[in-house]
């Protein structure tokens with residue numbers, strides 16, 4: 001049972017501490033972790049030193065989870081295991097919310113884009129798991145959401161809903177002896193305020209990528225990557241609504257297939273997919289076609305996120321015959337990485353600035369699966385410049401065989417098109 005939220009901090013701490021050691025987790029596929037008595041960092045600043053001490057005493061808490069992965073021997077094995085655990089837990093909260101979302105669960109941000117209790121809940125859980133399990137170095141995370149709107153008058157109800165959701169998700173998992181106060185919830189969200197940059201390590205999180213898809217009952221992804229000295233070194237994409245084996249029709253779903261895919265990649269170790277409830281990972285690779293006639297392409301479902309007329313013109317110039325496969329979120333990168341399609345085209349309207357959390361995890365999953373991800377001029381994406389990507393016009397991804405002709409088609413189509421201003 002989760003302790004009730006709203007208890008005074010000391011009572012909440014005492015209650016968390018009093019919980020007896022739990023048996024093996026009933027639903028998580030991973031072995032139980034060594035336990036922290038409670039999650040001190042988000043309860044009070046003075047407890048922070050205690051957390052640092054505990055973290056030092058738990059050197060490789062997450063390591064067991066990576067044993068079956070190709071990346072088990074990589075220097076990022078512990079981080080990968082922690083990232084998978086974090087994304088899987090967040091996915092569970094998102095699935096619960098998506099099944100019965102209410103109007104009061106959705107807010108509009110300053111830029112008019114939607115944010116839901118699940119976006120916040122996912123960010124909190126990922127932050128929590130990473131803080132508990134990645135035991136070396138300081139913690140830095142560049143994440144999409146912040147707590148500003150939740151601290152305003154009138155936000156008490158939604159904050160309470162988020163707190164309940166997070167604590168219920170934690171209570172359902174026997175490997176966590178942790179509950180968060182409302183202050184802890186706000187602090188966990190704001191642990192994603194890092195600016196990133198070219199030095200050190202930074203986690204990069206989109207707690208729900210494709211919030212509009214999430215609200216439509218469609219595709220979305222929990223996208224988590226790790227930057228090390230400005231380079232993406234690992235990525236995990238949880239796609240709860242994506243069929244596990246492949247997309248075999250244009251609506252992005254297929255009958256009889258298990259649904260829910262967890263893509264992951266570590267630099268130099270390839271890319272893999274497994275079910276969200278923990279089947280052994282399978283190595284994946286991009287399709288090998290060099291014939292555009294056989295190639296199909298992915299793009300955003302939302303017409304406001306990419307210029308469908310321009311992508312259509314690129315595809316036509318390339319000789320693609322199949323209609324576009326339109327799905328939300330970085331699930332597109334995952335689907336491309338395992339060869340469900342051959343190309344991903346993204347051409348936002350002029351003035352839009354891409355954020356690193358919208359591409360970091362997806363890009364490494366594709367490149368480690370043997371593909372290429374570049375801007376419209378063929379430059380690699382540079383994730384070292386802070387929260388934004390600084391790039392030329394658009395983002396394209398495909399295999400090595402098709403990239404030269406794709407780049408040529410992109411340049412020709414852009415030349416022909418007069419850019420129209422963003423409708424947003």
Ligand SMILES: Nc1ncnc2c1ncn2[C@@H]1O[C@H](COP(=O)(O)O)[C@@H](OP(=O)(O)O)[C@H]1O
Pocket residue numbers: 113144206208209210211212213299300301302304305306327328329330348349352355358422424
């Ligand atoms: N005008 C715009 N042009 C391009 N991308 C946009 C956009 N407005 C929002 N986005 C981004 O598009 C993402 C979704 O991508 P896709 O179109 O592939 O589903 C959103 O992520 P969030 O849903 O995390 O906010 C958001 O960051």
Ligand SMILES: [Mg+2]
Pocket residue numbers: 113114144211
């Ligand atoms: Mg958003």
Ligand SMILES: [Mg+2]
Pocket residue numbers: 206208209210357358
């Ligand atoms: Mg996003």
Ligand SMILES: [Mg+2]
Pocket residue numbers: 119144206207208209210211
């Ligand atoms: Mg998002």
